[in-house]
Amino acid sequence: MSLIAADSTGRFAVMGPKALERHPKTSAGSSLGHVVVTCENPSLLMDANLSQLEQHGMSGPIVMARIESTDPDDGEWGFQEDDLSFWYILDEGARPLIEGFDEAMAYYTAEALPIAKWIIDGATAGDILRRLGRTSGYLAEN
Template sequence: MPGLSQAAYIAMCTVLDSIKLSREQVHVGKASRRKAGRSDSNEPSRTPDEELAIVTEVVGLLFGIQPNCAAAAALTTEIGANLSYDLQPRPVSVVAVEKSSNTLLTMGPKANGKFSAEARARMEDRRPEGRDTGHLVVTSTEHLRLLDPNMRQLESYGVKAPSIMIRVKSVDPESGEWPFEWQGLQLLYILDEENRALIPAYEAARQDLAARAKIIAADIRAGRSLDLIVARAR
Protein backbone atom coordinates (compact mmCIF):
# COMPACT_ATOMS: atom_id res chain seq x y z
CA MET A 1 0.00 0.00 0.00
CA PRO A 2 1.45 3.35 -0.95
CA GLY A 3 1.47 6.52 1.14
CA LEU A 4 0.90 9.97 -0.37
CA SER A 5 1.81 13.61 0.10
CA GLN A 6 -0.21 16.19 2.06
CA ALA A 7 -1.38 17.81 -1.18
CA ALA A 8 -2.75 14.54 -2.49
CA TYR A 9 -4.31 13.83 0.90
CA ILE A 10 -6.25 17.10 0.74
CA ALA A 11 -7.39 16.28 -2.78
CA MET A 12 -8.58 12.86 -1.63
CA CYS A 13 -10.54 14.37 1.25
CA THR A 14 -12.36 16.48 -1.31
CA VAL A 15 -13.18 13.38 -3.35
CA LEU A 16 -14.43 11.52 -0.28
CA ASP A 17 -16.54 14.44 0.92
CA SER A 18 -18.27 14.70 -2.45
CA ILE A 19 -18.96 10.97 -2.64
CA LYS A 20 -20.35 10.88 0.89
CA LEU A 21 -23.22 13.06 -0.35
CA SER A 22 -24.34 10.34 -2.78
CA ARG A 23 -27.88 9.09 -2.14
CA GLU A 24 -26.70 5.58 -2.99
CA GLN A 25 -25.30 5.34 0.53
CA VAL A 26 -27.12 4.87 3.82
CA HIS A 27 -26.22 4.14 7.44
CA VAL A 28 -22.81 2.61 8.09
CA GLY A 29 -21.44 0.88 11.14
CA LYS A 30 -18.82 -1.57 12.38
CA ALA A 31 -19.25 -5.04 13.75
CA SER A 32 -20.09 -5.04 17.44
CA ARG A 33 -18.11 -7.03 19.99
CA ARG A 34 -21.07 -8.70 21.66
CA LYS A 35 -20.24 -11.11 24.45
CA ALA A 36 -22.91 -13.68 25.15
CA GLY A 37 -22.88 -16.84 27.18
CA ARG A 38 -24.35 -20.14 26.02
CA SER A 39 -27.98 -19.62 25.04
CA ASP A 40 -30.87 -21.52 26.63
CA SER A 41 -34.58 -21.82 25.97
CA ASN A 42 -35.28 -18.56 27.86
CA GLU A 43 -32.97 -16.48 25.69
CA PRO A 44 -34.01 -15.08 22.30
CA SER A 45 -32.02 -16.28 19.30
CA ARG A 46 -29.64 -13.88 17.62
CA THR A 47 -30.92 -11.86 14.70
CA PRO A 48 -29.28 -12.20 11.27
CA ASP A 49 -27.66 -8.80 11.80
CA GLU A 50 -26.19 -9.92 15.11
CA GLU A 51 -24.94 -13.18 13.65
CA LEU A 52 -23.31 -11.47 10.67
CA ALA A 53 -21.68 -8.97 13.02
CA ILE A 54 -20.29 -11.83 15.12
CA VAL A 55 -19.02 -13.63 12.01
CA THR A 56 -17.23 -10.44 10.94
CA GLU A 57 -15.67 -9.90 14.34
CA VAL A 58 -14.62 -13.54 14.82
CA VAL A 59 -12.86 -13.66 11.45
CA GLY A 60 -11.27 -10.29 12.13
CA LEU A 61 -9.88 -11.48 15.45
CA LEU A 62 -8.59 -14.72 13.94
CA PHE A 63 -6.63 -12.95 11.19
CA GLY A 64 -5.67 -9.89 13.24
CA ILE A 65 -3.50 -7.46 11.26
CA GLN A 66 -2.31 -10.18 8.87
CA PRO A 67 -2.99 -8.96 5.30
CA ASN A 68 -4.88 -11.98 3.96
CA CYS A 69 -8.23 -10.72 2.71
CA ALA A 70 -8.75 -13.69 0.37
CA ALA A 71 -8.63 -16.23 3.20
CA ALA A 72 -10.62 -13.95 5.50
CA ALA A 73 -13.34 -13.59 2.87
CA ALA A 74 -13.30 -17.36 2.31
CA LEU A 75 -13.78 -18.12 6.01
CA THR A 76 -16.53 -15.51 6.21
CA THR A 77 -18.50 -16.96 3.30
CA GLU A 78 -18.06 -20.53 4.56
CA ILE A 79 -19.29 -19.65 8.05
CA GLY A 80 -22.16 -17.79 6.43
CA ALA A 81 -23.08 -20.82 4.31
CA ASN A 82 -23.22 -22.99 7.43
CA LEU A 83 -25.57 -20.40 8.96
CA SER A 84 -27.70 -20.35 5.77
CA TYR A 85 -26.49 -16.93 4.61
CA ASP A 86 -25.62 -16.44 0.94
CA LEU A 87 -22.46 -14.31 1.06
CA GLN A 88 -20.53 -13.41 -2.06
CA PRO A 89 -16.87 -12.35 -2.48
CA ARG A 90 -16.47 -8.93 -4.10
CA PRO A 91 -13.17 -7.61 -5.47
CA VAL A 92 -12.69 -3.95 -4.59
CA SER A 93 -10.11 -1.21 -4.58
CA VAL A 94 -9.83 0.88 -1.41
CA VAL A 95 -8.70 4.39 -0.53
CA ALA A 96 -8.04 4.88 3.20
CA VAL A 97 -7.48 8.26 4.82
CA GLU A 98 -6.57 8.72 8.49
CA LYS A 99 -7.25 12.36 9.31
CA SER A 100 -5.20 12.65 12.50
CA SER A 101 -1.92 11.61 10.89
CA ASN A 102 -2.63 12.79 7.32
CA THR A 103 -1.96 9.23 6.20
CA LEU A 104 -3.35 7.98 2.91
CA LEU A 105 -3.18 4.35 1.76
CA THR A 106 -4.48 2.74 -1.41
CA MET A 107 -5.25 -0.82 -2.48
CA GLY A 108 -6.11 -1.77 -6.04
CA PRO A 109 -5.89 -0.19 -9.50
CA LYS A 110 -9.16 1.74 -9.26
CA ALA A 111 -7.97 3.42 -6.07
CA ASN A 112 -4.74 4.50 -7.76
CA GLY A 113 -6.81 5.73 -10.69
CA LYS A 114 -8.30 8.40 -8.42
CA PHE A 115 -4.98 10.23 -8.58
CA SER A 116 -2.97 11.92 -11.30
CA ALA A 117 0.17 10.37 -12.75
CA GLU A 118 2.18 13.03 -10.92
CA ALA A 119 0.62 12.13 -7.59
CA ARG A 120 1.13 8.40 -8.19
CA ALA A 121 4.81 9.02 -8.94
CA ARG A 122 5.22 10.36 -5.39
CA MET A 123 3.66 7.30 -3.77
CA GLU A 124 5.76 4.98 -1.64
CA ASP A 125 5.28 1.51 -3.08
CA ARG A 126 4.85 -1.15 -0.39
CA ARG A 127 3.09 -3.71 -2.57
CA PRO A 128 4.46 -7.27 -2.30
CA GLU A 129 6.71 -7.73 -5.34
CA GLY A 130 5.11 -4.65 -6.84
CA ARG A 131 1.81 -6.49 -7.42
CA ASP A 132 -1.39 -4.60 -6.69
CA THR A 133 -4.04 -7.28 -6.29
CA GLY A 134 -6.58 -5.02 -4.61
CA HIS A 135 -8.80 -6.15 -1.74
CA LEU A 136 -11.60 -8.67 -1.21
CA VAL A 137 -14.76 -8.10 0.82
CA VAL A 138 -18.05 -10.00 1.16
CA THR A 139 -21.61 -8.83 0.54
CA SER A 140 -25.09 -10.10 1.42
CA THR A 141 -27.79 -9.24 -1.10
CA GLU A 142 -30.59 -10.45 1.19
CA HIS A 143 -29.47 -8.43 4.21
CA LEU A 144 -27.80 -5.53 2.35
CA ARG A 145 -24.51 -5.76 4.18
CA LEU A 146 -20.85 -5.37 3.25
CA LEU A 147 -18.49 -7.36 5.50
CA ASP A 148 -14.77 -6.63 5.68
CA PRO A 149 -13.16 -8.50 8.59
CA ASN A 150 -9.61 -8.02 7.30
CA MET A 151 -9.46 -4.21 7.19
CA ARG A 152 -7.59 -4.54 10.50
CA GLN A 153 -4.55 -5.15 8.28
CA LEU A 154 -4.16 -1.36 8.05
CA GLU A 155 -2.68 -1.51 11.55
CA SER A 156 0.44 -3.08 10.03
CA TYR A 157 0.92 0.31 8.34
CA GLY A 158 0.26 2.28 11.52
CA VAL A 159 -3.43 3.02 10.83
CA LYS A 160 -5.94 1.71 13.38
CA ALA A 161 -8.94 0.03 11.77
CA PRO A 162 -11.74 -2.29 12.95
CA SER A 163 -13.45 -5.29 11.45
CA ILE A 164 -16.20 -3.68 9.42
CA MET A 165 -19.83 -4.41 8.64
CA ILE A 166 -21.63 -1.72 6.65
CA ARG A 167 -25.34 -1.48 5.98
CA VAL A 168 -25.70 -0.52 2.31
CA LYS A 169 -28.63 0.53 0.16
CA SER A 170 -27.45 -1.74 -2.64
CA VAL A 171 -24.74 -4.36 -3.10
CA ASP A 172 -24.42 -3.02 -6.65
CA PRO A 173 -24.52 0.76 -6.16
CA GLU A 174 -24.95 2.90 -9.24
CA SER A 175 -21.85 4.85 -8.25
CA GLY A 176 -19.85 1.62 -7.83
CA GLU A 177 -18.62 2.91 -4.47
CA TRP A 178 -19.29 2.57 -0.75
CA PRO A 179 -17.87 5.08 1.79
CA PHE A 180 -17.23 4.28 5.46
CA GLU A 181 -16.03 6.44 8.34
CA TRP A 182 -14.88 5.37 11.81
CA GLN A 183 -13.08 7.47 14.43
CA GLY A 184 -11.29 9.69 11.93
CA LEU A 185 -10.64 6.92 9.41
CA GLN A 186 -12.29 7.39 6.03
CA LEU A 187 -12.54 4.47 3.63
CA LEU A 188 -13.77 4.44 0.07
CA TYR A 189 -14.57 0.98 -1.34
CA ILE A 190 -14.61 0.91 -5.15
CA LEU A 191 -16.11 -2.13 -6.87
CA ASP A 192 -13.63 -3.77 -9.23
CA GLU A 193 -15.30 -6.96 -10.42
CA GLU A 194 -12.91 -7.33 -13.35
CA ASN A 195 -9.92 -7.64 -11.02
CA ARG A 196 -9.99 -11.39 -10.30
CA ALA A 197 -6.43 -11.63 -8.97
CA LEU A 198 -7.51 -12.73 -5.49
CA ILE A 199 -10.25 -15.20 -6.51
CA PRO A 200 -7.97 -18.27 -6.97
CA ALA A 201 -6.58 -17.79 -3.45
CA TYR A 202 -10.12 -17.31 -2.17
CA GLU A 203 -11.35 -20.55 -3.74
CA ALA A 204 -8.39 -22.53 -2.40
CA ALA A 205 -8.89 -21.13 1.10
CA ARG A 206 -12.57 -22.11 1.11
CA GLN A 207 -11.62 -25.77 0.94
CA ASP A 208 -8.86 -25.42 3.52
CA LEU A 209 -11.09 -23.59 6.01
CA ALA A 210 -14.34 -25.56 5.54
CA ALA A 211 -13.94 -27.66 8.70
CA ARG A 212 -13.07 -24.66 10.87
CA ALA A 213 -16.04 -22.75 9.46
CA LYS A 214 -18.44 -25.51 10.54
CA ILE A 215 -17.13 -25.37 14.11
CA ILE A 216 -17.42 -21.58 14.26
CA ALA A 217 -20.95 -21.61 12.82
CA ALA A 218 -22.07 -24.24 15.32
CA ASP A 219 -20.62 -22.20 18.19
CA ILE A 220 -22.42 -19.07 16.99
CA ARG A 221 -25.75 -20.90 16.78
CA ALA A 222 -25.12 -22.41 20.23
CA GLY A 223 -24.90 -18.87 21.62
CA ARG A 224 -21.31 -19.15 22.81
CA SER A 225 -19.44 -15.98 23.71
CA LEU A 226 -17.21 -14.21 21.21
CA ASP A 227 -14.06 -14.95 23.19
CA LEU A 228 -14.92 -18.65 23.46
CA ILE A 229 -15.73 -18.92 19.76
CA VAL A 230 -12.37 -17.38 18.85
CA ALA A 231 -10.46 -19.51 21.36
CA ARG A 232 -12.01 -22.74 20.03
CA ALA A 233 -11.30 -21.72 16.42
CA ARG A 234 -7.61 -20.95 16.86
Protein backbone atom coordinates (compact mmCIF):
# COMPACT_ATOMS: atom_id res chain seq x y z
CA MET A 1 0.00 0.00 0.00
CA SER A 2 1.19 3.51 -0.70
CA LEU A 3 -0.12 6.51 1.19
CA ILE A 4 -0.19 10.26 0.63
CA ALA A 5 -1.38 12.33 3.58
CA ALA A 6 -1.74 16.12 3.51
CA ASP A 7 -2.99 18.80 5.87
CA SER A 8 -4.42 22.26 5.30
CA THR A 9 -1.05 23.95 5.93
CA GLY A 10 0.52 22.26 2.90
CA ARG A 11 2.50 19.65 4.83
CA PHE A 12 2.35 16.15 3.41
CA ALA A 13 3.76 12.70 3.98
CA VAL A 14 4.53 10.17 1.26
CA MET A 15 4.91 6.44 1.93
CA GLY A 16 5.42 3.75 -0.70
CA PRO A 17 6.54 3.46 -4.33
CA LYS A 18 3.32 4.64 -6.03
CA ALA A 19 3.06 7.65 -3.72
CA LEU A 20 6.71 8.48 -4.47
CA GLU A 21 5.93 8.39 -8.22
CA ARG A 22 3.43 11.21 -7.64
CA HIS A 23 5.76 13.19 -5.35
CA PRO A 24 9.31 12.24 -6.43
CA LYS A 25 10.98 15.29 -4.85
CA THR A 26 10.13 14.29 -1.29
CA SER A 27 12.73 13.15 1.20
CA ALA A 28 10.99 9.78 1.59
CA GLY A 29 12.90 8.13 -1.26
CA SER A 30 13.45 4.88 0.60
CA SER A 31 9.90 4.48 1.90
CA LEU A 32 8.78 0.87 1.66
CA GLY A 33 5.06 1.64 1.93
CA HIS A 34 2.27 1.44 4.46
CA VAL A 35 0.11 -1.39 5.80
CA VAL A 36 -3.65 -1.17 6.41
CA VAL A 37 -6.37 -3.72 7.06
CA THR A 38 -9.46 -4.03 4.88
CA CYS A 39 -12.57 -6.01 5.70
CA GLU A 40 -15.31 -7.12 3.29
CA ASN A 41 -18.20 -7.56 5.74
CA PRO A 42 -18.67 -4.82 6.78
CA SER A 43 -16.67 -3.00 4.08
CA LEU A 44 -14.03 -1.09 6.04
CA LEU A 45 -10.48 0.20 5.77
CA MET A 46 -8.65 0.43 9.09
CA ASP A 47 -5.34 2.17 9.69
CA ALA A 48 -3.96 2.26 13.21
CA ASN A 49 -0.43 3.05 12.06
CA LEU A 50 -0.58 6.77 11.29
CA SER A 51 1.64 7.83 14.19
CA GLN A 52 4.27 7.95 11.40
CA LEU A 53 2.70 11.29 10.38
CA GLU A 54 3.95 12.94 13.55
CA GLN A 55 7.49 13.09 12.10
CA HIS A 56 5.98 15.30 9.36
CA GLY A 57 4.29 17.61 11.87
CA MET A 58 0.80 16.13 11.43
CA SER A 59 -1.42 14.37 13.92
CA GLY A 60 -1.62 10.62 13.51
CA PRO A 61 -5.25 9.58 13.96
CA ILE A 62 -6.64 6.07 13.83
CA VAL A 63 -8.65 5.63 10.64
CA MET A 64 -11.68 3.38 10.39
CA ALA A 65 -13.43 4.26 7.15
CA ARG A 66 -16.39 2.73 5.34
CA ILE A 67 -15.42 1.80 1.78
CA GLU A 68 -17.39 0.66 -1.27
CA SER A 69 -15.06 -2.23 -2.05
CA THR A 70 -11.80 -3.80 -0.88
CA ASP A 71 -10.76 -3.76 -4.56
CA PRO A 72 -11.61 -0.27 -5.87
CA ASP A 73 -11.81 0.15 -9.66
CA ASP A 74 -9.20 2.94 -9.67
CA GLY A 75 -7.02 1.21 -7.05
CA GLU A 76 -7.43 4.04 -4.51
CA TRP A 77 -9.39 5.16 -1.49
CA GLY A 78 -9.55 8.84 -0.49
CA PHE A 79 -10.76 10.30 2.81
CA GLN A 80 -10.85 13.70 4.44
CA GLU A 81 -11.26 14.52 8.11
CA ASP A 82 -10.95 18.04 9.49
CA ASP A 83 -7.73 19.39 7.94
CA LEU A 84 -6.28 16.00 6.93
CA SER A 85 -6.66 14.27 3.56
CA PHE A 86 -5.56 10.70 2.88
CA TRP A 87 -5.03 8.84 -0.41
CA TYR A 88 -4.44 5.12 -0.03
CA ILE A 89 -3.11 3.51 -3.22
CA LEU A 90 -2.97 -0.25 -3.81
CA ASP A 91 0.67 -0.95 -4.53
CA GLU A 92 2.08 -4.38 -5.38
CA GLY A 93 5.55 -2.77 -5.37
CA ALA A 94 5.39 -2.32 -1.58
CA ARG A 95 5.91 -6.04 -0.84
CA PRO A 96 8.84 -5.75 1.65
CA LEU A 97 6.45 -4.73 4.44
CA ILE A 98 4.55 -8.01 4.02
CA GLU A 99 7.59 -10.28 4.59
CA GLY A 100 7.01 -10.58 8.37
CA PHE A 101 3.25 -10.43 8.09
CA ASP A 102 2.49 -13.97 9.31
CA GLU A 103 4.51 -13.45 12.48
CA ALA A 104 2.87 -10.08 13.10
CA MET A 105 -0.59 -11.58 12.54
CA ALA A 106 0.06 -14.26 15.15
CA TYR A 107 1.28 -11.62 17.60
CA TYR A 108 -1.71 -9.27 17.17
CA THR A 109 -4.49 -11.88 16.92
CA ALA A 110 -5.27 -11.61 20.64
CA GLU A 111 -6.17 -7.91 20.24
CA ALA A 112 -7.68 -8.15 16.75
CA LEU A 113 -10.31 -10.81 17.47
CA PRO A 114 -12.26 -8.79 20.04
CA ILE A 115 -12.02 -5.66 17.84
CA ALA A 116 -13.46 -7.60 14.89
CA LYS A 117 -16.33 -8.84 17.07
CA TRP A 118 -17.02 -5.29 18.30
CA ILE A 119 -17.17 -4.06 14.69
CA ILE A 120 -19.53 -6.85 13.65
CA ASP A 121 -21.69 -6.07 16.70
CA GLY A 122 -21.94 -2.43 15.53
CA ALA A 123 -19.34 -0.66 17.67
CA THR A 124 -18.31 2.79 16.46
CA ALA A 125 -14.71 3.92 16.20
CA GLY A 126 -15.25 5.90 19.41
CA ASP A 127 -16.56 2.80 21.19
CA ILE A 128 -13.49 0.84 20.13
CA LEU A 129 -11.11 3.61 21.16
CA ARG A 130 -12.73 3.79 24.60
CA ARG A 131 -12.57 0.01 25.02
CA LEU A 132 -8.88 0.07 24.08
CA GLY A 133 -8.18 3.04 26.35
CA ARG A 134 -7.07 5.29 23.47
CA THR A 135 -8.01 8.94 23.11
CA SER A 136 -7.58 9.74 19.40
CA GLY A 137 -9.08 8.55 16.16
CA TYR A 138 -11.99 9.19 13.84
CA LEU A 139 -14.48 7.44 11.64
CA ALA A 140 -14.44 8.57 8.02
CA GLU A 141 -17.74 8.02 6.24
CA ASN A 142 -17.45 7.41 2.51
